[in-house]
Amino acid sequence: MMPATRRKPMSEINVVPYIDVMLVLLVIFMVTAPMLTQGVKVDLPDTTADPIQTQKEVAPVIVSVDTNGAYFLEVGDKGSDPMSLPEIRDQVAKVLAGRPDGEVLVRGDEYVDYGVVVRLMSTLQSAGATSVGLITEDTSPPDAR
Numbered sequence: 001m002m003p004a005t006r007r008k009p010m011s012e013i014n015v016v017p018y019i020d021v022m023l024v025l026l027v028i029f030m031v032t033a034p035m036l037t038q039g040v041k042v043d044l045p046d047t048t049a050d051p052i053q054t055q056k057e058v059a060p061v062i063v064s065v066d067t068n069g070a071y072f073l074e075v076g077d078k079g080s081d082p083m084s085l086p087e088i089r090d091q092v093a094k095v096l097a098g099r100p101d102g103e104v105l106v107r108g109d110e111y112v113d114y115g116v117v118v119r120l121m122s123t124l125q126s127a128g129a130t131s132v133g134l135i136t137e138d139t140s141p142p143d144a145r
Contacts, residue, residue, distance in 0.1 A: 060103040061095050062135070063088060063124065067109045069116045085123045092127040104129040 059076040066072070070082040073091050083091070096102055104124050108117040121132050 060105050060133075061092060061129075062105045062107055063092070063120060064107040065109055065112050065116055065120060067111050069112055071120065085119065088120070089123045089127040092124055092129065096128045100128070103133065104131070105133045105135050107135045 062074040064072040064074065071085065071088050073080045073083060073088055075091075075095055080091075092104065096104075106117065106120060106124070108120075124132050
């Protein structure tokens with residue numbers, strides 16, 4: 001019979017598999033991070049208007065119009081795919097039915113036809129929006145704000 005030999009405990013850990021997993025996760029997050037940003041690319045008109053006061057606890061309904069005249073609806077953090085005017089009217093009416101004092105804001109691209117924005121505002125009024133605000137970019141210098 002052989003004498004029982006005691007093995008010395010191994011006190012090192014192999015970290016190579018952990019580094020491989022970490023690098024794979026890093027690549028996955030780098031690829032998916034740009035896809036997580038939502039919203040519509042809109043060049044807002046510049047103005048020096050004062051900001052409006054909003055209710056902080058209620059997220060406004062934002063309807064965007066891009067350069068091509070496509071409509072997008074944003075309620076809170078949720079954006080949408082391009083929608084038609086009747087779809088916008090139905091969705092906004094559903095949202096405003098739940099909160100009749102909700103704000104409706106329009107983000108219209110600077111280069112979109114004036115008629116497209118006017119038709120949208122008319123549609124929003126028919127959906128039950130009592131007041132519709134326009135979102136613009138502030139052109140005043142930072143020290144003047």
